[in-house]
Amino acid sequence: MRHRVAVIFWLAVGAVPAAAGGDVVLQGEYIFRAAGCAVCHTDEKHHGAPLAGGRALKTPFGTFYTPNITPDPETGIGKWTEADLARALREGKDDEGENLYPSFPYTSYTHLTDADVHAIWTYLSGRPPVHQKNKPHDLPWYLRFRPLIGIWKALFFQPGVFQPHPDQSSAWNRGAYLATAVSHCGECHTPRNALGGLERELNCAGNRDGIDGAVAPNITPDKPTGIGHWSQSDLAEYLETGMTPDGDYAGDLMADVIDDSTSHLTKDDRLAIAKYIFSLPAVENEIKHEMHPHKKKKEKKENYE
């Protein structure tokens, strides 16, 4: 039984896409893209250098400025070892053992496999170093004590590598791994409690107070309030081109996710993510949103009154 689980695990989760052909750097680039690192760690709005950080992430707790993750020895992570990166991703700690704020979604990255962490490290350490000092976060005084994050972690952080489900198909497990460990969909699409912890029973049911004020819709397969009226191939298509079944096109932050991350996945990986998402419990949670079918009907009625 354990042998079968191990086989399924490595086939489903540790699988290197055929295109990468086993090359660690290529695998690293693939997972790096899928994990969306560049989206947060590059200040695209102000034409910042790739991965040099400085992008503002406005949250209900203050504004975070992403750090420089280029291998610059002075201002980036040039002095880090692979173990340091693994600790950041798995435990949410920097190279000095200090807690990292969970605006860095180690709550998801903790599930990455060792092979993928190693691949990310190999790819990342080969990036061009950029000399750019980190901007300090803009937080209220009571949130500036990093040891306090330890309490948050005790309440809301469950570290550990992804465990495949032996009763699910390899495609489902691949999708579950990608969605929960890599692309971390739930970090944006799940509502959070007052302390910023994810409300796990409402996994992917939408968040009105997303990053930068963006509204993240309910992506559970609930028909009236989620994406239950989509098909799995609709979702896979959306992750590739941004087109919804209504011919609408993603905008705002999700467009960035599609452009920089999900559109670069293989077709199979997008279908796997869709398979996983559609297996989530349907949660009824209405998020007012332009894409919402109910709202569309209401508006149509108004126009003819």
Added chain:
Amino acid sequence: MQVKTRSVLAIGTVLAILTPVLLHAAEPEDIIKYRKNMMKAIGAHMAAAGAIIQGKVDYKSQLSEHTNAVQALTWDIPGLFPKDSDFGDTQAKDEVWSNRAEFEKRAQTVKVRAEAFAKAVKTGNPQIIATDFKQLGEGCKSCHDDFRKKEDN
């Protein structure tokens, strides 16, 4: 003066006086509703075209109707966003007006690609059609990315 000329003068004068009344500025809410409907119409035709191109349905003869519709509806997108139509139940970001040059550039890209897509359909070449459709969609997304907000209204 001949009767005809007098009538024309009379009607002309009346119209000249009434023009400011007849062409009073439309309410922003109505402009917003109008352009939302326009966008939905574009979306509906894009979805329909996509379904045909991907072979999900077999209404190939209707493809050109959709591409013609998209071409017509994307003819003047900036015109749907006149000055002072930023107030109300709209998802248009302020940048539509504060960064007008870039906004108009994106709208122009979409217009050009919609034309190309309509032309591609006439060739009947499935590869060109699929590519131009994808390109057009990317044009839509590019504008939405920076000029449409997904905020709770």
